[in-house]
Amino acid sequence: MNAPIKLAIVRQKYNPHGGAERFVSRALEALAQRGALDVTLLARQWKDGGAGWRCETIDPPQFGRLSRDAGFARAAQHRFGEFDLVQSHERIPGAGIFRAGDGVHAAWLEQLARIQGPLERMTRALSPYHRYICRAEAEMFRHPALRMVICNSMLVRDQIAQRFGVAAERLAVIYNGVDTGSFHPELTRYREGWRRDHQIPEDAPLLAYVGSGFERKGAAAAIDAIVPHPGLHLAIAGEDKHAARYRRQATRLGVADRVRFLGGLPDVKPLYGAADALILPTLYDPFPNVCVEALASGLPIFTTPLCGAAEWVRPGENGWLNDALDTAGLRRSLGAWLERREHWPALRAAARATAEPYTLTRMAGELESLYADLLDA
Structure with a gap:
C-alpha cells in the first residue's frame, strides 16, 4: 500500500464566520476521510483539529497587520520542505499550490476605488500593507515552485491569467463544495x-x-x-x-x-x-x-x-x-x-x-485527483 501523501494546507487565521475558513474546514474534513492523504493545517490561529487531520500552530510575534502577514509567511516558508505538497491559502511565494480563494488583491483594490474619494484612494495606494500584499502576490505567481493555482471561479482564473501571465495548464477551476444534505x-x-x-x-x-x-x-x-x-x-x-x-x-x-x-x-x-x-x-x-x-x-x-x-x-x-x-x-x-x-x-x-452537483465529495475528489496528478508528474 502506498504511503499517504503528506499535504500541508496553510491558512493564517480562523474566523468562524469567514467563507474561506469554512472552505478550508470542509476541505480538510472531506480530504482526511480519504486515506490517500495525511493532512496538516499550518495556521496562526484555528479551532481544534478534526477527525483525520491535525493543526500545527505557527505564531511568530506581530506588530500590526503588515508584520503579522509577513512574519507568518516567513515562518510558514521554513516548514514547506517537510511535506510532499503545500497548498497555501495565503499569498506566500514558494508553495507548490495556491488556492486563490480571496481572488486577486489588485483587482479588489480597483473595485474599492470605485466607492472611495481621492484622498482615500491616495492613502490606500501609498499603504505599505497593500503594497506588500500586491508585491507578494506577484512574486508568488511568478515563483518557480508554483505548479498549480486552484481558482474557485472562472472570474479569478481569467484575472490571474491576464494580470500575471500564468499559463492555462496551471490554472484549475474547482468550485466550492456544499453539504447538500444539510443545506436543503x-x-x-x-x-x-x-x-x-x-x-x-x-x-x-x-x-x-x-x-x-x-x-x-x-x-x-x-x-x-x-x-x-x-x-x-x-x-x-x-x-x-x-x-x-x-x-x-x-x-x-x-x-x-x-x-x-x-x-x-x-x-x-x-x-x-x-x-x-x-x-x-x-x-x-x-x-x-x-x-x-x-x-x-x-x-x-x-x-x-x-x-x-x-x-x-x-x-x-x-x-x-x-x-x-x-x-x-x-x-x-x-x-x-x-x-x-x-x-x-x-x-x-x-x-x-x-x-446540487457541487457536493463536498465532488470537491474532495477533484482536489485529490489534482494532487495525484502533480505527484505523478
Missing part, C-alpha cells in the same frame, strides 16, 4: 419559528444577506434596494466594526423596521430556511460560500458580475445580476422578483438544481 430546501422547517422570533410576518418577502465586511459585500446597497418595496424585509447576518453606520442608514431611509441586524451567526441554516432569497451586491467576491449554501437551500440569489457565483446565475431563472453600484437596477430586479411571486417555487427548484 427542507430548511423551511425553521421558517415559522424564526420569523416569529424576529417579528417578521409569515407571508412577508424576506431577503437574507450573509457576510462580514459590509463595505465590500454591499450591505449599504442591500439596505437601499428595499426602500421602494413596502413589505420587503432584510435580515443582515455578519460582523462589521462599522455596523452602527448601517443601522443609521436604515433609519435615515425609513426602513429600520424592515431590517434586522443579526450579527455573526454560528449557524446560518435557520436564516436560509426563513428567507425567500439571498442578496449579496458585492463589489468583488471570487465565489462566496454563502451563494453556494443559499442556492442549495433553494434560494435564488441577487448578486453582481464581479461575484464568481454570477457564473451560475441564469437571470430570471435562479437569480438576478446587477453591478454593485447600480442601485436602481437592483431595485428593478427585486421588483421583477416580487411581481413573480407565483413562480417562486420554480425559482427555488432551479436554485437547488444549480447547486
Whole structure:
C-alpha cells in the first residue's frame, strides 16, 4: 500500500464566520476521510483539529497587520520542505499550490476605488500593507515552485491569467463544495419559528444577506434596494466594526423596521430556511460560500458580475445580476422578483438544481485527483 501523501494546507487565521475558513474546514474534513492523504493545517490561529487531520500552530510575534502577514509567511516558508505538497491559502511565494480563494488583491483594490474619494484612494495606494500584499502576490505567481493555482471561479482564473501571465495548464477551476444534505430546501422547517422570533410576518418577502465586511459585500446597497418595496424585509447576518453606520442608514431611509441586524451567526441554516432569497451586491467576491449554501437551500440569489457565483446565475431563472453600484437596477430586479411571486417555487427548484452537483465529495475528489496528478508528474 502506498504511503499517504503528506499535504500541508496553510491558512493564517480562523474566523468562524469567514467563507474561506469554512472552505478550508470542509476541505480538510472531506480530504482526511480519504486515506490517500495525511493532512496538516499550518495556521496562526484555528479551532481544534478534526477527525483525520491535525493543526500545527505557527505564531511568530506581530506588530500590526503588515508584520503579522509577513512574519507568518516567513515562518510558514521554513516548514514547506517537510511535506510532499503545500497548498497555501495565503499569498506566500514558494508553495507548490495556491488556492486563490480571496481572488486577486489588485483587482479588489480597483473595485474599492470605485466607492472611495481621492484622498482615500491616495492613502490606500501609498499603504505599505497593500503594497506588500500586491508585491507578494506577484512574486508568488511568478515563483518557480508554483505548479498549480486552484481558482474557485472562472472570474479569478481569467484575472490571474491576464494580470500575471500564468499559463492555462496551471490554472484549475474547482468550485466550492456544499453539504447538500444539510443545506436543503427542507430548511423551511425553521421558517415559522424564526420569523416569529424576529417579528417578521409569515407571508412577508424576506431577503437574507450573509457576510462580514459590509463595505465590500454591499450591505449599504442591500439596505437601499428595499426602500421602494413596502413589505420587503432584510435580515443582515455578519460582523462589521462599522455596523452602527448601517443601522443609521436604515433609519435615515425609513426602513429600520424592515431590517434586522443579526450579527455573526454560528449557524446560518435557520436564516436560509426563513428567507425567500439571498442578496449579496458585492463589489468583488471570487465565489462566496454563502451563494453556494443559499442556492442549495433553494434560494435564488441577487448578486453582481464581479461575484464568481454570477457564473451560475441564469437571470430570471435562479437569480438576478446587477453591478454593485447600480442601485436602481437592483431595485428593478427585486421588483421583477416580487411581481413573480407565483413562480417562486420554480425559482427555488432551479436554485437547488444549480447547486446540487457541487457536493463536498465532488470537491474532495477533484482536489485529490489534482494532487495525484502533480505527484505523478
